[in-house]
Amino acid sequence: MTIPFNNTASSRFLHGFTDLATLEKNGPVVVTQGEGIYVQDTTGKRYLDANSGLWNAVAGFDHPELIETMVAQTRKFPTYHAFFGRVPEPAVALADKLIEVSPFDRGKVYFTNSGSEANDTMVKMLWMLNRARGKPERRKIVTRVNSYHGVTVATASMTGKAYNGHFGLPLPDFLHADCPHYWRYGEAGESEGDFTARMARNLEDLIHREGPDTIAGFFAEPVMGAGGVIPPSKGYFEAIRPILRKYDIPLIADEVICGFGRTGEMWGSDTYRMEPDAIIASKCITAGYFPMGAILLSGPLADDIMDVSRTIEEFPHGFTAGAHPVGCAVALKAIDLIRNGGLLDNVRRVAPQFNAHLARLAKHPNIGEARGIGLMGALELVADKALKTPLPADLQVSERLANEALRNGLIVRPLGASIVLAPPFISRNEDIDAIFQLLESSLDNVLAKV
Ligand SMILES: *Cc1c(COP(=O)(O)O)cnc(C)c1O
Numbered sequence: 100m101t102i103p104f105n106n107t108a109s110s111r112f113l114h115g116f117t118d119l120a121t122l123e124k125n126g127p128v129v130v131t132q133g134e135g136i137y138v139q140d141t142t143g144k145r146y147l148d149a150n151s152g153l154w155n156a157v158a159g160f161d162h163p164e165l166i167e168t169m170v171a172q173t174r175k176f177p178t179y180h181a182f183f184g185r186v187p188e189p190a191v192a193l194a195d196k197l198i199e200v201s202p203f204d205r206g207k208v209y210f211t212n213s214g215s216e217a218n219d220t221m222v223k224m225l226w227m228l229n230r231a232r233g234k235p236e237r238r239k240i241v242t243r244v245n246s247y248h249g250v251t252v253a254t255a256s257m258t259g260k261a262y263n264g265h266f267g268l269p270l271p272d273f274l275h276a277d278c279p280h281y282w283r284y285g286e287a288g289e290s291e292g293d294f295t296a297r298m299a300r301n302l303e304d305l306i307h308r309e310g311p312d313t314i315a316g317f318f319a320e321p322v323m324g325a326g327g328v329i330p331p332s333k334g335y336f337e338a339i340r341p342i343l344r345k346y347d348i349p350l351i352a353d354e355v356i357c358g359f360g361r362t363g364e365m366w367g368s369d370t371y372r373m374e375p376d377a378i379i380a381s382k383c384i385t386a387g388y389f390p391m392g393a394i395l396l397s398g399p400l401a402d403d404i405m406d407v408s409r410t411i412e413e414f415p416h417g418f419t420a421g422a423h424p425v426g427c428a429v430a431l432k433a434i435d436l437i438r439n440g441g442l443l444d445n446v447r448r449v450a451p452q453f454n455a456h457l458a459r460l461a462k463h464p465n466i467g468e469a470r471g472i473g474l475m476g477a478l479e480l481v482a483d484k485a486l487k488t489p490l491p492a493d494l495q496v497s498e499r500l501a502n503e504a505l506r507n508g509l510i511v512r513p514l515g516a517s518i519v520l521a522p523p524f525i526s527r528n529e530d531i532d533a534i535f536q537l538l539e540s541s542l543d544n545v546l547a548k549v
Contacts, residue, residue, distance in 0.1 A: 118498075128505070133160020136523045136530060138510070148510040149520050149534045154324060154356050154475075155387030157524040158436055165388050165432055172428035181210065181422035189427035196434060197395055201378060202368055207401035209394040210422040214355035214381030215249025217392035218318065221351055221379060222253050223416055224394070224404065225315040231407040239309055241302075241317045241348075244278040245326035248318060248353055257318060259326070274309065276302050278323070281332040282468045282479075283487070291333045299338035311346035318379075321367025324356035327517040328470060328477035336373045349376040349400065355392070356475070359383035359434065360443040360524060363450050363473035370472065376400050386433040389426035442524040446474050449531055453522070456535040465490070465546060474524065477517040489516045490549070500538075500545045509537040 114122060129141045136159050137145045151157050158165060172189065179187040194208040209224075211217045222240055229237040240257055242248060248257040256269035259278070263269060277298050278284060285294045306314060319336075323329040343350050352375035357367025361383065364370045368378065377400055381392035396404065408414055437443050450473050457476045461469035467481035480497055482490045490496045497513035504511050511534075512519045522534060 135159045135161065136526055144508070146505065146508050146510045147530070147533060147537070149522050149538075150510055150512050151521050151523045152387050153382070154361070154521050155382035155385075157360070157383050157442060158386040158433065159523050159525050162386065162388075162436070164436065164440075165386055165429055168432040169388060169425055169429050172425045176424050179424055180417075180419060182417050187422060187424035187427060189424050189431060190422035193427040193430050196431060197380070197393060200365060200434065200438065201395050202366060202375070203395065203397045205398040205401070207396045207404070209396070210427070211381075211392035211394070211418055212390045212420055212423075213249070213392045214353075214379065215251045215254045215392075216418060216421075217355075217379045217381055217394050218248045218254045218257065218351075218353060219251045220416060221318075221377060221394050222257075222316070224396075224414070225349065227411075227414070228403050228407055229315055231410055234312065236313055237315050239272045239274055239314045241274045241276055241305070241314060243276045243319060243323075245280070245323055245329060246275075246278075246318075246320060246353075247323070247325035248320075274305065276305055276317075278326070278329065279332045279335045280323075280329045282470070285332075295332045295334045295338050298332065298335060299342060302339055303342050306342070306346055306348070311348070314346070314348050316349045316351055317343055318351045318353055319373070320353045320355075321357040321371050321373060322362060322472060322475060324475070324521075325514065327479070327514045328475050328519055328521075330470060330472050331371060336371045340372075340374060351375060351377045351379060353379045355379055355381040356383075356521075360437050360446050361473050361475050361521070363443075363447050365438070365443065383437070384433065385426055385430045386436070388433070389423070389429045390420075391423070391426040391430060437524065445526075446524050449526055449528055450474055452528055453520075453531050456531065460535075460539070463542075465542075471520075474522055474526070476520045477514070478520075479517045481516070494549050496545060496549060499549075500541055503541040503545050504538060507537050507541055509534065509541070511538060 130138050131141055132139050136147055138148050138160055139145050181190060197208050198206050211220055226238060242257045242259055244259040246259040248254045255263045256273035259275045279298045281291050281294050352368045352373050354366055358380045362370040368375050376397050378395040384393060385391050453474055454471055457469040457471045460466050460478055464484055465480055466478050467484055467487050468479045470477055480490055482488045497516055497518055500518055501511050501513040
């Protein structure tokens with residue numbers, strides 16, 4: 100039986116990342132089931148989810164093989180931990196598989212329940228390593244303005260967003276370098292090449308200012324996701340990579356969104372030649388069917404951890420549910436579907452059409468920039484295209500557009516002045532067309548009213 104949601108009823112569910120005052124007026128969308136790339140709410144209304152849930156439901160919402168795998172593993176062995184030298188069998192296989200599909204020829208994998216926990220754990224590993232090496236002052240973590248790395252105390256400090264000021268964050272020792280978004284931050288007359296060179300120069304200046312011997316690591320998303328789908332400026336990673344090497348600062352690729360095919364390659368690191376020392380994975384690792392995060396350490400970093408653990412005996416860290424057998428089994432299946440079951444091939448097949456729609460919309464008078472790669476994209480709304488001036492914030496055009504799209508049966512996400520799209524990897528050409536048709540008619544309706 101479905102119970103219609105009563106908008107006036109007070110709900111005991113506390114929503115995160117939600118405008119609670121507006122929610123009180125409109126009520127939540129209570130979702131009950133899914134079919135392919137569509138989800139359905141308690142009223143029976145269907146929505147095409149052009150965001151793959153939260154970037155992660157890349158195989159859709161009812162994939163039979165993923166569900167079968169979860170059921171089978173649950174029957175066989177539904178729970179265990181990975182402390183004190185024990186480990187559930189599927190976790191061993193998944194660690195092997197992740198190194199096999201990683202850019203590393205060897206390495207080790209550590210499992211968590213989320214992307215935040217994986218980034219947070221990586222920070223602790225770097226701190227532990229540096230203390231054991233007699234360099235306890237090497238503690239500072241550098242990320243970038245507009246980056247998103249999670250919500251724990253450390254990872255919110257890493258995230259380059261103003262809202263973390265509400266918590267009195269970032270903590271000391273968390274620094275934010277420039278955001279390499281050429282369209283937004285390029286200066287008048289500055290070429291993209293010059294902009295990239297300036298980004299690299301500024302990073303080296305920051306390293307000098309702080310002291311290279313105080314910096315533990317540099318974390319970067321290949322494409323900034325929650326910052327509004329911001330691909331790096333041309334040549335960015337090639338320009339900063341030698342600088343990080345010069346000062347012995349590890350580069351950690353936060354692949355929580357890009358990993359497992361979103362950019363059209365297995366890793367965003369491949370797309371942008373990042374050559375990372377470690378990879379943070381989550382979201383698509385289980386196609387969203389189970390909470391899981393992972394740290395993939397390259398061979399040399401894994402060796403360092405082993406060396407240190409000989410002096411302090413153990414890595415005193417772990418999550419009770421980390422390396423969960425059901426999560427690991429479903430991750431093995433998801434990775435197989437992505438690599439061998441046609442999902443990554445399909446991303447490559449439909450991405451040109453997705454990006455052609457974006458390129459077409461780039462000509463719209465109220466779209467300042469339409470950017471994207473693979474199956475991730477964003478449309479940034481402006482009042483004046485040439486001056487790149489945003490629409491007045493109080494008009495809340497991106498929120499209204501997302502709400503109008505929702506009414507029309509399309510789920511998209513407003514992010515600042517942008518609308519973000521990240522369709523599931525199973526999307527067909529006609530699904531991509533449907534997304535843009537619904538989005539454009541919604542955009543016309545909203546713009547006609549403001
Ligand atoms: C979502 C996200 C995280 C945080 O993952 P959670 O599972 O929500 O903790 C970290 N980094 C990036 C790039 C993300 O997109």
